[in-house]
Amino acid sequence: MLFVSFxxxxxxxxxxxxxxxVLMHLFGLNRDSALLGAVxxxxxxxxxxxxxxxxxxxxxxAMLQSLFRNPLADPFILGISSGSSLAIAxxxxxxxxxxxxxxxxxxxLYTAGALGAAATSLLVVFFSxxxxxxxxxxxxGVMLGYLNAxxxxxxxxxxxxxxxxxxxFWTLGTFSAAKWSVVEPVLPLMLAGLAVAFxxxxxxxxxxxxxxxxxxxxxxxxxxxVATVAAASSVVAAATVVAGPIGFIGLAAPHVARLAARTVDxxxxxxxxxxxxxxxxxxxxxxxxxxxxxxxxxxxxxxxIFGAPLILVLxxxxxxxx
Amino acid sequence: MKASRLSxxxxxxxxxxxxxxxxxxGELTVVVGPNASGxxxxxxxxxxxxxxxxxxxxxxxxxxxxxxxxxxxxxxxxxxxxxxxxxxMTVEEVVAMxxxxxxxxxxxxxxxxxxxxxxxxxxxxxxxxxxxRVSELSDGQxxxxxxxxxxxxxxxxxxxxxxxxxxxxxSRLEVFTLLRRLAHVDGLTVVASTxxxxxxxxxxxxxxxxxxxxxVVADDPEAMALDRRFLHAFGLDEKLRLxxxxxxxxxxxxxxxxxxxxxxxxxxAGTGAPVYRALTKQGYRINTGVxxxxxxxxxxxxxxxxxxxxxKPFQPIGAETFQRAVNAFDVSDAVVYTCPPIGGxxxxxxxxxxxxxxxxxxxxxLSTTGATYFEGxxxxxxxxxxxxxxxxxxxxxxxxx
Numbered sequence: 001m002l003f004v005s006f007x008x009x010x011x012x013x014x015x016x017x018x019x020x021x022v023l024m025h026l027f028g029l030n031r032d033s034a035l036l037g038a039v040x041x042x043x044x045x046x047x048x049x050x051x052x053x054x055x056x057x058x059x060x061x062a063m064l065q066s067l068f069r070n071p072l073a074d075p076f077i078l079g080i081s082s083g084s085s086l087a088i089a090x091x092x093x094x095x096x097x098x099x100x101x102x103x104x105x106x107x108x109l110y111t112a113g114a115l116g117a118a119a120t121s122l123l124v125v126f127f128s129x130x131x132x133x134x135x136x137x138x139x140x141g142v143m144l145g146y147l148n149a150x151x152x153x154x155x156x157x158x159x160x161x162x163x164x165x166x167x168x169f170w171t172l173g174t175f176s177a178a179k180w181s182v183v184e185p186v187l188p189l190m191l192a193g194l195a196v197a198f199x200x201x202x203x204x205x206x207x208x209x210x211x212x213x214x215x216x217x218x219x220x221x222x223x224x225x226v227a228t229v230a231a232a233s234s235v236v237a238a239a240t241v242v243a244g245p246i247g248f249i250g251l252a253a254p255h256v257a258r259l260a261a262r263t264v265d266x267x268x269x270x271x272x273x274x275x276x277x278x279x280x281x282x283x284x285x286x287x288x289x290x291x292x293x294x295x296x297x298x299x300x301x302x303x304x305i306f307g308a309p310l311i312l313v314l315x316x317x318x319x320x321x322x
Numbered sequence: 323m324k325a326s327r328l329s330x331x332x333x334x335x336x337x338x339x340x341x342x343x344x345x346x347x348g349e350l351t352v353v354v355g356p357n358a359s360g361x362x363x364x365x366x367x368x369x370x371x372x373x374x375x376x377x378x379x380x381x382x383x384x385x386x387x388x389x390x391x392x393x394x395x396x397x398x399x400x401x402x403x404x405x406x407x408x409x410x411m412t413v414e415e416v417v418a419m420x421x422x423x424x425x426x427x428x429x430x431x432x433x434x435x436x437x438x439x440x441x442x443x444x445x446x447x448x449x450x451x452x453x454x455r456v457s458e459l460s461d462g463q464x465x466x467x468x469x470x471x472x473x474x475x476x477x478x479x480x481x482x483x484x485x486x487x488x489x490x491x492x493s494r495l496e497v498f499t500l501l502r503r504l505a506h507v508d509g510l511t512v513v514a515s516t517x518x519x520x521x522x523x524x525x526x527x528x529x530x531x532x533x534x535x536x537x538v539v540a541d542d543p544e545a546m547a548l549d550r551r552f553l554h555a556f557g558l559d560e561k562l563r564l565x566x567x568x569x570x571x572x573x574x575x576x577x578x579x580x581x582x583x584x585x586x587x588x589x590x591a592g593t594g595a596p597v598y599r600a601l602t603k604q605g606y607r608i609n610t611g612v613x614x615x616x617x618x619x620x621x622x623x624x625x626x627x628x629x630x631x632x633x634k635p636f637q638p639i640g641a642e643t644f645q646r647a648v649n650a651f652d653v654s655d656a657v658v659y660t661c662p663p664i665g666g667x668x669x670x671x672x673x674x675x676x677x678x679x680x681x682x683x684x685x686x687x688l689s690t691t692g693a694t695y696f697e698g699x700x701x702x703x704x705x706x707x708x709x710x711x712x713x714x715x716x717x718x719x720x721x722x723x
Contacts, residue, residue, distance in 0.1 A: 069407055199427050201428075201429075202422070202425075202427060202428065202429040205419060205429070206419060206422055208406065208407065208408045208411075209406045209408060209419070210402070210404065210406045212366065212371045212400075212402055213400070213402050213406060215371050215391065216369055216370075216371050216395065216398075216399060216400035216402070216472075217395055217399075217419060217420065217422040217423065217471075217475065218391050218392045218394065218395025218396070218422050218423030218475075219391065219422065220391050258410070263410070263415075264408070264410035264411055265411070265415060267428065267429060
């Protein structure tokens with residue numbers, strides 16, 4: 001499924017290219033036309049960026065839903081994505097202003113993004129000890145998200161035109177700006193986060209029984225929680241650096257994965273949710289650039305249009321239990 | 323398992339202090355105590371889920387708070403209250419989670435793990451439910467599944483907090499029967515808390531009372547039934563009574579509630595017990611006699627707090643005792659004769675019946691067999707019918723006005 005959508009993503013675009021030429025170029029059979037090669041390379045990068053972002057968000061969503069025992073947890077809803085972009089905005093403004101960082105220094109941006117995500121996650125964890133219901137947690141997350149977005153807007157408005165332009169790539173939540181130079185550096189960190197995430201399947205299954213029962217089964221509760229927040233922050237930050245805050249993939253992917261696999265075992269759901277997230281992100285990207293070509297819509301608009309109703313349905317369905 | 327100078331609590335707040343416990347393998351220990359007395363805190367500390375505020379818990383000579391959570395989970399397993407939100411998991415998956423401390427990072431079950439899971443499901447009789455989702459289980463089934471999960475850990479000690487809450491009496495009995503088997507047959511150290519005093523007395527090898535921050539251990543559970551601290555903790559010295567002979571609890575009728583007409587019940591050999599309870603419920607004041615002190619009716623009447631005219635065991639009813647019963651007629655609004663078996667020792671109860679007829683008191687014969695014993699006396703055939711005939715509290719008031 002992911003592979004098919006990957007291919008179709010490379011095939012579809014505002015410049016119409018013959019299918020067989022694209023395929024031949026992709027598989028290295030016939031690399032002739034310079035124009036063709038350039039366009040295809042652009043699309044491959046873009047699609048790769050979409051896949052990585054989607055996988056990250058899917059994995060992070062699965063982990064967060066399990067950690068908070070809440071079907072509505074998602075990096076975007078809990079404000080973690082916006083925390084990441086706030087940190088990126090601060091880094092851009094301060095860094096550019098003081099001359100510490102280059103405009104597109106992905107390492108600095110990534111570090112800032114990860115710290116921002118982690119800080120917001122910790123705040124959400126803190127709030128979740130008070131707000132025990134699903135709705136309470138989601139409200140806390142949404143408010144944190146607004147707070148982050150508000151501060152981000154303030155910073156951007158007050159900063160110079162150059163910085164605003166540099167930042168606009170991220171806030172839109174689109175894969176169109178993807179370049180190897182941005183994707184490549186965050187890749188190892190993202191992969192590290194994903195590797196940790198896959199190992200967290202077992203402890204997260206244990207934590208589903210409640211902290212104390214989990215502890216009696218031999219789960220190292222605090223360690224697992226910290227690792228989960230760290231891994232989720234790491235991949236969410238990577239996704240945000242590449243594509244800006246993209247909503248709802250992190251929410252929808254785990255649900256789709258659970259429905260498809262008919263299990264709640266996190267050892268399977270976390271990777272599956274990653275695959276689903278990747279597929280959803282690519283589909284969203286294809287949709288974003290095919291609805292009104294050559295206009296390129298922000299992917300987050302697409303995911304929001306499909307994702308928001310999903311939340312409403314989930315809320316209505318769980319209304320009796322929250 | 324051993325606890326020495328153990329203080330259990332949360333953070334700095336001590337809930338129970340200076341606990342000295344020694345629990346043997348093959349022994350079922352039941353922890354009782356009123357609500358919020360610290361049973362749960364003590365159990366969680368024994369299971370090393372909570373850190374002791376002071377002192378330590380040892381199992382096989384090892385301090386549980388000093389070993390890794392993985393090793394600890396292989397030694398002691400806990401079943402806590404509440405139904406965790408794992409509804410999407412199947413029964414087999416939940417039980418397999420018990421292998422957590424034995425499997426690698428991917429939680430892949432080896433042959434030994436599978437065997438442990440199978441055995442655990444067999445012992446708790448949930449094998450047939452293995453494919454079911456947890457959300458479809460009844461409370462009793464769920465409790466057995468969680469116990470299977472704990473057993474799959476293959477622990478030496480099993481600790482359960484209120485395993486019988488929310489269960490019907492049959493499931494409660496099943497849970498305790500299983501616990502006894504785990505202790506006596508499989509040689510586990512089993513500790514369980516419960517509210518059900520009667521279950522606790524019947525199943526415990528060792529009874530532990532938690533009350534007012536103190537822990538009292540009784541190696542002989544029956545001895546606990548006489549312990550003042552125990553009786554006080556459960557209010558068994560007030561409106562409730564625990565009979566040391568049958569270990570059952572009866573409610574003493576509330577003096578303020580029972581201001582109704584006074585009824586004298588001539589009973590014996592268990593014929594009076596249902597009448598006592600029915601009349602007490604309706605607010606009548608009851609005198610009863612003449613009962614022998616070894617009669618079951620005497621036992622019920624005294625635990626209900628009734629006025630009993632009693633004779634010593636296996637003695638014929640004496641003249642003085644008889645006179646006391648007749649005197650009681652003076653304050654009675656009605657007399658009920660419950661047709662007790664009459665023999666040489668209590669034959670004077672018949673005489674008592676004649677006396678009441680002679681005095682012109684409203685007298686009723688309750689004959690549940692349907693036979694009529696005495697011509698000319700009103701005979702009723704059920705307690706319900708009796709209640710309809712007896713003067714009610716309102717009627718009595720009208721008379722006195």
